[in-house]
Structure formats: structure tokens, C-alpha cells
Amino acid sequence: EKPKAERLSVEQEGKFTEDMKSLFEKLKPSEASGDRRRRFLEKLERLLNREWPGHDIQVHAFGSTENHLCMIDSDIDVCIKTSWDGLKSTCYLAARLAKCGMERVVCVPGAKVPIVKIWDPEYQVACDMNVNSTLALDNTKMIKTYVEIDERVRPLAMIIKHWTKRRVLNDAAGGGTLSSYTWICMILNFLQTRDPPILPALHQRPHKKRPPINGVDVSFDDDIETLKGFGHNNKETLGELLFAFFKKYGHELDYEKKVISVRHGKLLSKEEKNWQYLQNNRLCVEEPFNFTRNLGNTADDSSVRGLHLEFRRAHRILSEDADLATVCEQYEFP
Ligand code: GTP
Ligand code: MG
Structure with missing residues (x-):
């Protein structure tokens, strides 16, 4: 042709x-949707540091939340940075997040980059997180x-x-x-x-x-x-x-x-x-x-x-x- x-x-x-x-x-996502994302990220960081205090756990968003190409229904991609080995088991992390009110929690331990998927009913956002995969x-x-x-x-x-x-x-x-x-x-x-x-x-x-x-x-x-x-x-x-x-x-x-x-x-x-x-x-x-x-x-x-x-x-x-x-x-x- x-x-x-x-x-x-x-x-x-x-x-x-x-x-x-x-x-x-x-x-283009609205101000309000950007706000929801930011507040979710703050909540996640607070929650992780409350569950496991003293490990300086940092939450860094990546993907479309950060690259200016976010759509209304984009997920939030998160890299959890910590020098503590305890979070290496994504299923352990998943179990704790489920207890803290997160929904649709799934851990994918065998993936190229192991991740945990969650849905936060409070801010109505889906999030994929990895631990220390900073690339x-x-x-x-x-x-x-x-x-x-x-x-x-x-x-x-x-x-x-x-x-x-x-x-x-x-x-x-x-x-x-x-x-x-x-x-x-x-x-x-x-x-x-x-x-x-x-x-x-x-x-x-x-x-x-x-x-x-x-x-x-x-x-x-x-x-x-x-x-x-x-x-x-x-x-x-x-x-x-x-x-x-x-x-x-x-x-x-x-x-x-x-x-x-x-x-x-x-x-x-x-x-x-x-x-x-x-x-x-x-x-x-x-x-x-x-x-x-x-x-x-x-x-x-x-x-x-x-x-x-x-x-x-x-x-x-x-x-x-x-x-x-x-x-x-x-x-x-x-
Ligand atoms: P939407 O979620 O569809 O809005 O787009 P996104 O830009 O967030 O893309 P996606 O969710 O597919 O990927 C999120 C981020 O993960 C990308 O910006 C990359 O940083 C990383 N990523 C995704 N797939 C790969 C891959 O195959 N290899 C590598 N190295 N990084 C990837
Ligand atoms: Mg994404």
C-alpha cells in the first residue's frame, strides 16, 4: 500500500x-489531580516511616508523575529508597500496606524489577512501587x-x-x-x-x-x-x-x-x-x-x-x- x-x-x-x-x-491533568498525587506521595512516605522508624525511607515518584506526560488515569510509579534490607521482600511490604488501608494489593516478586501494586481509596490513585531500583x-x-x-x-x-x-x-x-x-x-x-x-x-x-x-x-x-x-x-x-x-x-x-x-x-x-x-x-x-x-x-x-x-x-x-x-x-x- x-x-x-x-x-x-x-x-x-x-x-x-x-x-x-x-x-x-x-x-492535561487538572491542578486537583496533581494535588491528589502529591498528597498521596506524602502520605506514603509518612506511613512507611511510621511502620519502620529509624530507616530513613524516602519515596521518589518517577514515570509520568515526573516526566510531564501524565494523563488523567496514569498510575503513580514510585521508587522507595532505603539502605535497610528489610524492605527487600516485596511481599512483606505488600502485607503491611494492606494492613494500613491500601486496597487491591498485589506483590510481583519475580518480575525483572519486583514491585508492589496498590490502590489508595483515600486519594483514588493506583501506585506501582519498587525498592531501590533507581535506574x-x-x-x-x-x-x-x-x-x-x-x-x-x-x-x-x-x-x-x-x-x-x-x-x-x-x-x-x-x-x-x-x-x-x-x-x-x-x-x-x-x-x-x-x-x-x-x-x-x-x-x-x-x-x-x-x-x-x-x-x-x-x-x-x-x-x-x-x-x-x-x-x-x-x-x-x-x-x-x-x-x-x-x-x-x-x-x-x-x-x-x-x-x-x-x-x-x-x-x-x-x-x-x-x-x-x-x-x-x-x-x-x-x-x-x-x-x-x-x-x-x-x-x-x-x-x-x-x-x-x-x-x-x-x-x-x-x-x-x-x-x-x-x-x-x-x-x-x-
Ligand atoms: P503512563 O503510566 O502510561 O502514564 O506512562 P509512564 O511514563 O509512567 O510509563 P510507564 O508506566 O510505562 O513506565 C514508568 C517508568 O518506568 C518509565 O518512565 C521508566 O522510567 C520506567 N520503565 C518502564 N518500562 C521500562 C523498561 O522496560 N525498562 C526500563 N529501564 N525502565 C522502564
Ligand atoms: Mg506510569
Whole structure:
């Protein structure tokens, strides 16, 4: 199938950018919801230190609570930092949280990163917490920095996230599709590879090296004052960018050969990464810190085929009548 249109007409582009701006206003979480999140985090920290006094337990939010890409129904991701070994058992932590009035408590001790999931009925928020897995704090800081560099990143990324949720493409664990984190990496790389680029590759710019954490280099350029305005030579509007995003992933990217790399700010080849024979390597998205990991491996071949069709569907709808509401229509299972 050939792309229907190379570009949007001026009228389509204008209408579409306006639609995106008003959708973005609706997606932005309210003051009240930000408040609820903050108060929940304070309560959790108080509660943990009351249960286990003398261990200086700190609660750090990460993920969308911190990276400016929070949606109304986003969970709160929390890293509990403590030098005390007692909290290493997530099931022990879970049992105590259940006693303190938390609901829907689940511990997942065997996961890559063991977590406890809870629902707080008082503040009506869902929370996933890990203990001392601090890499997520660093990759959250990276995303936050990218979002702050150019004012187009936040609305574009929020709208694409909204689209992934409505089209049921945002469930890495249960649905065999991609996590928000993987989607964000695909959006950032798209913006790094515009001509001229809208985002730099923070890992490639000169920066102060920090000591590695568990063998992982966590440093990148985070000097937001010098980074701001990086993309100003690129004049593309939100409408043009969303259209180009669907076109790139629907019609241009060579999934067979390429690896999406935020760390390098470009596409790499599967050969140079030695990823030709990885399992589930149809869609390759390099984890920017643990760069031997393919974030795309949560989607198998048939799932990637489904994603590909969704990109093409969105691109086709936009080239026909630039209707954002139809693009983001809730997917109904047949
Ligand atoms: P929503 O919850 O959907 O609003 O988005 P989110 O930005 O919070 O993303 P998500 O809940 O998928 O992930 C939260 C954070 O966990 C991300 O910002 C990353 O810091 C981290 N994370 C998620 N998945 C991975 C992964 O596969 N590898 C690594 N290293 N970190 C991850
Ligand atoms: Mg989250």
C-alpha cells in the first residue's frame, strides 16, 4: 500500500493543529489531580516511616508523575529508597500496606524489577512501587529533559500516548504491545531524526560523567538552560509532526533492518548491534541506558504487524480528512 498523501494541505494542517491544541488542553491533568498525587506521595512516605522508624525511607515518584506526560488515569510509579534490607521482600511490604488501608494489593516478586501494586481509596490513585531500583529515576529525568527542550514535545507525546491507549496499543505486560516508556522512546527518536532535528541526542553531547550505578552509565547532558531552543530551526507544526510520525512508522521505517536509538539520536542497523537473531526483534527499540535491551521485544511478530496497520490507518485517515477524533476512536474488539 502506498502512502495516500505526501503531505497535508494548508487547510488540513491548520485545522488539524487546532484540533491537537484543544485535545491537549483536555488531556492535561487538572491542578486537583496533581494535588491528589502529591498528597498521596506524602502520605506514603509518612506511613512507611511510621511502620519502620529509624530507616530513613524516602519515596521518589518517577514515570509520568515526573516526566510531564501524565494523563488523567496514569498510575503513580514510585521508587522507595532505603539502605535497610528489610524492605527487600516485596511481599512483606505488600502485607503491611494492606494492613494500613491500601486496597487491591498485589506483590510481583519475580518480575525483572519486583514491585508492589496498590490502590489508595483515600486519594483514588493506583501506585506501582519498587525498592531501590533507581535506574528508572534516571531514565525519567532523561525523558523530562527531552520534554522541556522544545514546547512541541509535550502536546505531541501526550496525544500519541492518548492514541495508543484508545487503540489498545499500550499494554506491554498483558497485551503483548508496548509500554508508555517504549512509545516515548519512539517519539523522541522521531523528533531527533527530523530535518532539521527538533531534539538532540543527550547522551552524545558533552556532559559531566557520573559514577555508574550497577555497571550502568547513567550520565547524559541535562543542562536544560543551554538545551532550550535546540529545535528552533525546525518550523514544523504539531499537525505536520503527527502526520509525519504516522507516515514514518507506517510507511518509511525499514523494520527488517533498523534499530531505533535514542542514545545515538538516529537509526542503527540490526547488524551493528548484533540483534539479527534476537527473539521478537521485528520492532527494535534500544533501551537508552541498558543498551543491550530491546524494549520492542514485548511485541511479537503478529503484534508488530498489528501496530504497523494502526500507523497506516492513522496516516490514511489524516490524509483523507484530517479528523483527529476518528484517528483516536476507541478500538472495539470484534
Ligand atoms: P503512563 O503510566 O502510561 O502514564 O506512562 P509512564 O511514563 O509512567 O510509563 P510507564 O508506566 O510505562 O513506565 C514508568 C517508568 O518506568 C518509565 O518512565 C521508566 O522510567 C520506567 N520503565 C518502564 N518500562 C521500562 C523498561 O522496560 N525498562 C526500563 N529501564 N525502565 C522502564
Ligand atoms: Mg506510569
